Amino acid sequence: MSADKKIDFVLQFPEGNFLIAGGTPYFHPEGSDKAYLGWGEKKELLGKFHHKIETRAEEFKKYDLTYEVEDGELIAARLITPFNRSAGKLADEATVAKLNDDLENGRLELKGRARPPHITRAAKFGDGRLLLLVDGLKTESRHTLLVGTPGNYEEIGLKNGIQGGSSFYYKTENDTDLALPYGNGETPQYGNEYLAYIPVDNAQDLAAFGVDFTAPDPHLDPFCKEMENRKPASAPGKGFTR
Structure with missing residues (x-):
């Protein structure tokens, strides 16, 4: 930047x-x-x-x-x-x-603006495996596709993709079609397999899904807790007094 x-x-x-x-x-x-x-x-x-x-x-x-x-x-x-x-x-x-x-x-x-990695879509295969579309996990691409079980995911490369509203459609590097529609009753699909969406309460809590990643450095501003911790002990409340 x-x-x-x-x-x-x-x-x-x-x-x-x-x-x-x-x-x-x-x-x-x-x-x-x-x-x-x-x-x-x-x-x-x-x-x-x-x-x-x-x-x-x-x-x-x-x-x-x-x-x-x-x-x-x-x-x-x-x-x-x-x-x-x-x-x-x-x-x-x-x-x-x-x-x-x-x-x-x-x-x-x-x-630039910090965007912590977060789960855009989570779905489950019939055999219990999970499919996660993660936003911001890598700097070189917007989305990362993970398939597997907590702590044991395989990254599937993504090629072509389009977004329509809140729906995502991709073709993977092995030419498998991925459809993640967003709407009432619409079903996600990976190749010939249909999945079931999983509600994500906290999209930024990748650890809850067993995703191993290195958290980005915090985006600092004058009043964040990291800057508060830098203040000298002689001025503990500087900037927050009435």
């Missing part, structure tokens, strides 16, 4: 910095070689920008980043939660140049 990006300016807050690249904010923890996309709703009015960004904080679900920059000068910047409001300042040109050099030479990465 970083190759075609350029950092336009940097907003510095007590909770951390935001790199603004092409109008998109990326949260940059101090000393980190990664900056994380601030995902959410964006509004612009007469040069004023308002981002309502999702957070993994336990106390609230979204925070607000607002700023106004005119002719290279910062008019105002605020980082707002239900518990606190912080003022930001503009980083100097040397800081921005250093970050762009790091970005260009691979010492800094702009991370």
Whole structure:
């Protein structure tokens, strides 16, 4: 994601910095070689920008980043939660140049939106084997098809596929047709075998189905628990006081 990006300016807050690249904010923890996309709703009015960004904080679900920059000068910047409001300042040109050099030479990465692996469809064969269509298990492809029993799955390669609404239709690498329709009473089919759908209560709980995978690194934001754990002991509640 970083190759075609350029950092336009940097907003510095007590909770951390935001790199603004092409109008998109990326949260940059101090000393980190990664900056994380601030995902959410964006509004612009007469040069004023308002981002309502999702957070993994336990106390609230979204925070607000607002700023106004005119002719290279910062008019105002605020980082707002239900518990606190912080003022930001503009980083100097040397800081921005250093970050762009790091970005260009691979010492800094702009991370896109994190999508934890999750089970899109789960079904059972007549002999008890399971079929799982997993989203996000591999970076090079959207879906991974697993067939087998918990802890003993075989990955079946997927070739051509189409999606119609919430239904998925694939042809595997061994030319077997996979149909995972979504609708009342529709039955999944793998080759000549009909399956029965299995309800998935928590799509991200791959361990419940015995899928062995390496969890991705957490997508950081200023108020997630990982950043709370980084705060010095002398300031345990920083950013959350009224």
